[in-house]
Amino acid sequence: MRWTFLKAVNDIRRRKIRSLLTVVGIFIGVAGIVAIVATARNLEEAQRYNYANASQDDLRWWVWNNTETTEYAISQLSNVAAVQRRASYVTKFRAGPDWFDVTFYGYADYASLKVNKLDFVEGRPPAKGEVAFEQSTRDLVPGLKIGDQVIYRYGPNNTEARFTISGFVRTPSSPSAAILNFTMGYTTESDVQKMLGIPGDNEILLKVYDLASRDETRREVENIFQKRNLQYGGFAARDPDNFLGKQELDTLVLLLLAFSGVGLVISGFLVANTLSAIVTEQVGEIGTLKALGAVRRQVLEVYFITALLYGAVGSILGVIGGFVLGKFLMGYLGTVVNFDVNRFSFQPEALYLGLVVGLGVTLLAALVPAWSGTSISVRQALASYGINSTFGQGWLERGLARLRGLPPLVALSLRNLARRKTRNLVTFGVVALSCAAFLAAQSASTSVGTTITELYDIYGADGWVQFGTLQSDNFAERLKTVDGVVASEPWSRGRLTVKASQVDLYGVPYDTALYQKPVVEGRWFEANENNVALATTSLAAAKNIKVGDTIDVEAGKVRGQLTIIGLLEDNSKYLGSTSAGKLFTSYQTVERLFRHQGRSDFFAVSFTAHDKTSVDRTMAAIEARYKDLTPSTLAAYSDKASAQQITAILQIMLYAMVAIIALIGGIGVINTLTLNVLERRREIGVLRSLGGSNARLVQIFLVEGLMLGLLGFVVGLALGYPLAAALVGIIGENTFPLTFVFDPGMILLTLFFALALSGAASLLPALGAARVRISATIRYG
Known part of the structure; x- marks a missing residue:
């Protein structure tokens, strides 16, 4: 055990930069998981603390x-x-x-x-x-x-x-x-x-x-x-296990965990690549060890100890970094939900998960390269050197050789990538997952934003006016006399209990011009049609309601029945809503249910101008004209802005995770190209002795990196679509159904992301190649 441990330590010390990059990759992956789990647990504790110490009302x-x-x-x-x-x-x-x-x-x-x-x-x-x-x-x-x-x-x-x-x-x-x-x-x-x-x-x-x-x-x-x-x-x-915004926060935490998982998988790829490189470099040493009597288990032990050391250092640092990051994340999210976040506490679950996942992923990633590398026989190991002598004989190399019309640098880079198929394939995977995460983040944030816009477009009103006392339904005509008001309608609203769940009830005119009536099944109600309603699709799905069903409703002490005549695609929810969905009916039906027939305190209004300044001016005119009725107003743009504020938080957190994943992906590209430079130092020396300039050497490795990015982008597209669909599904399941958006602009932006990521990551090893001296390469080996 002692000699295997010493050899593993020596292998790590021999390639300091490679080891550092691998540890950093593990650190980032573990830190992300720990930070999110610790934050989620502390948010739960903060809620319990606030509930207990603020004596919140039940x-x-x-x-x-x-x-x-x-x-x-x-x-x-x-x-x-x-x-x-x-x-x-x-x-x-x-x-x-x-x-x-x-x-x-x-x-x-x-x-x-x-x-x-x-x-x-x-x-x-x-x-x-x-x-x-x-x-x-x-x-x-x-x-x-x-x-x-x-x-x-x-x-x-x-x-x-x-x-x-x-x-x-x-x-x-x-x-x-x-x-x-x-x-x-x-x-x-x-x-x-x-x-x-x-x-x-x-x-x-x-x-x-x-x-x-x-x-x-x-x-x-x-x-x-x-x-x-x-x-x-x-x-x-009040639900003691819930608080305003908890549903949205839980969704955000779930998304962050998903992205952290992607980052951890990429970290595993880094470990696999590093161990593969070590094993490849040490084929001769493996042969020597076996010739001296070492059995396969002992050789495997060397590389598993190496992986364990990488995993231990990366995981320990990741746990520490995760708790520090979690403190900052808790501070940000705690401010959003207004919790006392000074009580951020150590979470054993986050510690255990970070160590188990970090070490587990590392050892699992090491299994394949260690097992395949140690399976080589003594004769093969001692006879092997450098690039396999069969290079150029495989179908991939032959296919690349037949390509015509490619720029020389591109052709050379493609053939160089084929020399270490496994290593570069893993790097394709790293870049592909980074691209998939970026694509999914774009799709998720755009889908949320698009859905919010679509939902608010359903409502044609510029705002709503509520009065301190009930007014005649005909008061809508009086509102039209205010300068700037072009349409006004009496609406009614309330909360109902339907099948043991709270439901939002809206009453509108049968011929409303301020609601777009997004009927997807059945029909809209007609004039003087009583006790009928349309349910939103989310309510219908949650309560198994079908067109033609008659449902029992309860509004306080009043009970009644409504017949469902249609379904609506209008599933928006306000922040913290616990409603199972919405019902739309005539305002007369709502007034009867709530015992104020012919009177309403809630009116939808539309204006000649729809910009913020004009809306505020017209709202102020309504308030001034009817100030004796104590009006309160809500502008549609203000309500929409509130929803967009939540979307902005989602975007910030998603793209922060993408940045972390991109960093790990960039480390993967740096790791691969650094290994390629180290293995091809003699080739670099030959090129320099033949007159190859520093700029030409930089171009060779830079193009290799860009080709890694381009190929990773292609694979990332295949992974990005289902990942995006899954993320949008998670958000929709926990908030409200979303319109899935996946457009060509996202693909082009992801291509730029892939090339920028791989190009930037390639610069360091490319510049390193340019600094290799001819004399050093002659002595190499």
């Missing part, structure tokens, strides 16, 4: 004008651990010329919060006339600081008032305001009650002992509301 209701007596009555229920009243008001604020959406929350005493505790990261709790903003508000409105004044609107006439900023808080499990395109501000209870125009609060939040009994607790609480004749609704139950 149950929540909108309860108009509730008082302390209601809070006390609820606190006496056996399953209630804590009750918290608060006042909330949705409006807009500005610190400059632009208005932003905000929800103000008012608490009586910030020091004694029992549910949804806040972490003041800067400043102090607000006094009367002050506000503490969610910390990510500064991503939405850069430059905000303590002491600044902001203007907000409230009341029937949209009266403007001022708040002074007293601090900034972290709101548990609320994504960044820049992603949501709205924010939260915390002020005094009396300030929000003034906005509402009531002496009490309008929300009640509960923390319960036993989540399994929450349905019974809900009934008990709502009985209290009914006995006190309180208006209530908007019930929401």
Whole structure:
């Protein structure tokens, strides 16, 4: 064992650059896996920590004008651990010329919060006339600081008032305001009650002992509301294993793991190439060892120890680097979902996985070259030297020799690549996987972006207007009188329970011009057609709903039935949505279900101009005209921008992984061409003695690298399409169905990527070849 270990160490030390490149490849592959697994586990722990330490609400209701007596009555229920009243008001604020959406929350005493505790990261709790903003508000409105004044609107006439900023808080499990395109501000209870125009609060939040009994607790609480004749609704139950944006984060982590797996496979190829080169170089030594009595097991032991040393060093460094990288990744993603990420902890699972995968892939990759190399007989080993004497006799070499019309450099490079078929084939694989990953990343990000554009194109509205009180459906005609408004329609919306799942319900006119009616099966509803609906294809697939089915629906206390007359290809979801899909019906049907026939508080509007400035100007005109009705507006571009923010995060992370994979691929090309240069030093010396210039030598190896890139690109196309389809499928399965995009522009860009990668990686060994001296090559061997 001792001599085999010493020989393995000596082999590694003899080729320092090659060994370094191999270790770096393993390091990158392992670091990627460890970083992603550690980040995913820490995100889960951060969610549990935030849930436990912020005492996030389990149950929540909108309860108009509730008082302390209601809070006390609820606190006496056996399953209630804590009750918290608060006042909330949705409006807009500005610190400059632009208005932003905000929800103000008012608490009586910030020091004694029992549910949804806040972490003041800067400043102090607000006094009367002050506000503490969610910390990510500064991503939405850069430059905000303590002491600044902001203007907000409230009341029937949209009266403007001022708040002074007293601090900034972290709101548990609320994504960044820049992603949501709205924010939260915390002020005094009396300030929000003034906005509402009531002496009490309008929300009640509960923390319960036993989540399994929450349905019974809900009934008990709502009985209290009914006995006190309180208006209530908007019930929401929190899933402790979920948080806003978790589904999207889980999808991102899954994609990153897939790309890390590709990187690790490429690292395995590097090990295989390195071991193959060592074995090829040492064929004579293998023959000598066998002649001296060494058995195959002992010779195999040498190369497995070599692989184990590569794997151990690369894996240990990869684990360390992975945890460091995971800390930064956790910081970035934690900021996105607004978690306290200062508690990044060591994850044993990531350590074990990194070591097992790193060592396992390395040893597995070493198996084939070690086994094939040690199978050679003593006679063959001692008689072998350099390039095989049968070179040029195989079908590949003969085929390349018949090629005519190729530039001399290209022809020479192709024939040189055929001299080490296995090594260069593995390198083709490395480049091919890098190209496939790049192609898949392009396809995935483009597919998401294209789908978002298509989904928003289904909605022809430039925005939506919601009023504080219900208005007649005919109010849509009044909205058309506002300068810049060309179309307005009464819409209705709500949440239904269908087959034990939450479903988003939309009511639109039968002849709507602001919804494109993407019917893929069945038909659209007609005028005066009641109790019929169209389901989105995602809902139909999830709940096994077919055209012609009659489904039971529940909206609070109201139960009814809807007959499905068609299916729609409209499967978009908002951030954090737990909805199984959508139902579309007439707005009259929705109004009947929710008991406000002939009245709506939600209107879709379309404008003469669709650019951001014009949309904002027209929205402001609507708000000014009807300020006594407390309108709130949502621009379609703003909603779309929120979705594109999430897409941008996906793109950043995907291309970061592609960059890592490309780095490993580049190392593979450098490794291969460096080996080629070392093996052909005599040829280089002969070329130089015949007058070959440095530039010509650089060109030879540079073209070899480019040919590796070109051939790898061809194979990468074959791998890239199914990989892209798989990634798009993963995203679609976990978010919403995507339109698969795979266009010629991506192929051309991937070709450029392959040539740039292989060309850049070829420069170092090519320049090394140019520095080889004739005298050194004469003494070589």
